[in-house]
Amino acid sequence: MAATLPTEITQSILLLLDAETFHNARQTCVSWSKAAFSSHVLRLQLLKTPISPPETMREDDDDGWWSQLFNQVARANNFGKRDHIDRRVRDRRRPRPAGIKAQRGGGVMVTSRDKKKIAVLKGTYLELHDAIDGSHAAVDVHLSRSLYPLWTAVARAMSDSTTAWMTMGQQHASYQVALSYTGDLIAVGLGSTIHMYVTGRLGEDEMPAAYVFGDNDRRRQASENEMEMDEVKGTIQSLEFAEHDTLLRVTVCHMGIARVLYLGNPSAQWSHASGSSVPSTIQYWKHNLNHVYLDSSRLSRLFSDNGKTRFTGFRLLIPDTHTVQNKSKQRLFAAGFQHGDESCYCIGSVSDGDQATVLTKLPARRHRLSEPWLKYFDPIDGSMHPEHSPEGGGPFLESDNIRFAKSRWDVSNMPAAASSQPLIAVSDDGILMAVYGPGEGHKFKFANGGAIYVYNIGCAPKISRTPSPDLVPGSIAPWPFLLDIIDDKPLSLQVRRERDSSGTQSQMVYIVSVETASEVIDWRIS
Template sequence: MAVYLPLEIVQSILLHADVETYIAARQTCRSWRCAASAPYMLKHALQQVPASIPPTVNSLSQDEWARYFAQITRLNLLSCRHGIQKSVTPVALPEECTPTTIVDVSADGRSLIALKGGRVTEYERATESSPWEYSRGITLCSQWTSVCRALLEGGAGCMSINQRYAKRSIAISSKRDLIAIGLGKTIQIYSLHHNDNDLMSPAEYGLGQEDPFTNATRGTYEDTDGVVDSLEFADDDALLRVAVTKETTVHQPNRVRYLGCPSLTTKPDLEYWRENIKRVYLDSAALSVALAGQDEYRLIFRGLRLLPSSFAAHQQQEQPSQDGQLPGETTRYFVASLQSGVIHSYCIGLATISTPQTVKIHRLLPSAYFRPSDGISGSRTANLPPFNSPFPTSKCEEQHTSYNLLDTIPRWDVTNLPSATFPSPLLALSSDSKILAIYEPSGNYSPTIISGGSVYIYCIDNCNPVYQPGPQRFKQPTGKTSLPHERADNPDDKFSADTRYPPPDIIPSWPFLLDKVPVDIEDLEVVQSGLGDTTSRTSRRCAYTINAHSGGQLLQWQLGA
């Protein structure tokens, strides 16, 4: 048996393995792990990774080498492409609902709200696999006023009304006590713990009613003239994320705006939203203007999504900012697609909430137009037969497939890099802020396919600052890179002796192409799997589940740990 092979023979075999196979072999048994853990073997495996390995790593101890290797493995998700489990199932809806019904499900999966006309119906279930049961129905009289307003805004008798204003959006809060409804330019928030006054007087906000950033930003900023595309509660219901579409401003065709005031200690109930729904917390177009300033290239943030406050706390522990100030209530991290005449890349940014508003690029993530190293092989049109399997054709059909990306796409092939050029990408974050999933419409780059796109996965764990704003903000900083065992010559070196591991500027967080889908994805979600379950072998192997909805179908991908 291979387990009894001499150490030298095992190492000879491993020297011919790609880095992902090397990691899998290293986890098979104790003898193979021992053979694969020698510093020489680890260094040889890492030569396949597009990372700049400093020459000083030769003096690392075996334990330090193991930690260094583990960091590169984690940041590049080198153990997640084995045996991905994919399923396509019909979305479980109440009998009264159809795939075209406007619905939203609570974060715990136990409550569903459906909107029909001016009536909201709530359904509940004991578990995620239980059938939905009717709970109650609520009539929202003011919703009819919103419909009439949308018709007037669109112009009476105009056929474009249906295209521009007819789409309605709904969102339920994490505590299942509030709902937000968007139609045209109008957003209304109602309390499910209703009384007559709450139903007749919801919190209401209209897009384009105010221009809060005109005096707070440099350059050219225009308030939105678009309409609501989707709604989502965030920050324990203290913020409402509003995706705006169909703009005709310089920031067209869409933007993301966050409403609310999370710095207040007030409970985010209906009264809170009546007071704060008109407060614009962040606006992606304003952030673009604040970052660009008077640059000749116009910068645009697409698909912007705020990172939770816990991400800032983690960054404070890992590394303070260069100016000595730590992120707090007046600053927030975010992820977005950064598009300009200079670069197209997904990024992590840091924005100030105060006036005047400032933005720093915390980190640029590898993309097709921003690569951390040269010598990338492959093309954008890889042949991936397992990905385009037929979808269920009836309500009762269900499909489960398993595929191994190692058999189809080399890890460092350019196919794994998203383009970051599309105006409407979908971004989703895991609750631990370690995994970022991205859906790019038409991301398969096939001119014969008019629908569908590609799903990519990034690891953004432990992403310390690398890129700063200013004339050289897209240049990699110069200076010494400190390793765990050595001291920095310059006390001002941001990579000081306190750095536990080599910083991520020499370890790129490479994404990978999870799947190509022939249908348009409407929303994306990353769920941690198997938390707290130490008895299930399956749950230990599955670290994250990616959920996507398309019409009446639920697409799921389970990623190994």
């Protein structure tokens, strides 16, 4: 049996494996684990990975040091995760609770994050339902007429429960709906207007919190000398409550360029660790919906005034315990980073005055040529494979990317990060990040769908803090991997961490979820 082989023979077999297969093999049994613990074996396996090795490749270190370094590389690059992915597809409209009927044109239906309430848009009003049995959870919310511009033909706008055609600039505006965590608040966006309503009670004299881009933009209060905010133009593409519902994340698109704004004015003492926050009520939003907390366009302009820098898909990361305890005024974010000819995804920080700093550049297809570790390790370039089809030399197929991506260091596992409208989602624990690149993975860049990639950003350097005693020196590149290629444009992208008790042992898993116009796709990563 393989378990009883001499250690030297087992080590010879292990050296023939790639780094990810080696990581899996060293966990099969005690004898293989002991054979893989050798510093000689670990050092040669690390040479097959994209780490920055000059200072770390020291042959005089003991086996434990090398094992610790390899474990960090394995975590950063999600070794073993690709072997435990369960893909599930379900119809976006079915099954649905019995009390909720299908809407003409697909309708707009959103679920609160606690999964207890569902909001359904029906013409000029919203219905709130219980997510289990479909029964009414609260009174219907009638949308205020002020949501629609005066120059819009109301009859035409209401003829479809999903979209309204706006004649100005020939722009197509769709209804965007977001529910707060428990479904107590509903945000509705149309064109350049946002309304916020409270559920459960709505008197005739109860006016919604309202904000109109380009109408009530005002000087922010952070500094006396701060410049006026740029005028926000375009149509609202997405709405999302964030951080205990004290922020509303809004994506606005104009001329193909997406801009992310965070509206609201949360307390400086906001703490995710303790659960304390400013009460998110309709009164809070009436006072703060017109306050721009962060603006990706402004961050880009202040980062570089040459007009060639852009933060795309901007997403704030939840403050960790260290940041809260030390009352740091810095906020971490994840975003696409386009600077001149460079395109990649990054982890950055933003401080008072909206000054952004890029802390970590994540490996990406166009960025990799400038990586310092490239002189030690050069990944396989998937675009250079001669057999783009089973017959060889034929047309490029989307399935080829999936096939090439089975090699952990193939460039097919790397996003191009060149899109102006990527989708970025990060788990609440700040570990797993998923990015969607429009057109990527397809034969034509203008394809309706795109590719989804996964990074482990938990190992990426962030705000400087006291080093962990078990941290091994060296720069470990958190390489992404290609999760899947989809054929439809996603409406949303989410990453959540859940406890899975379906097996013999309860474990925490990550769920990457994409919602399109017709279906919801979940990838369960254990």
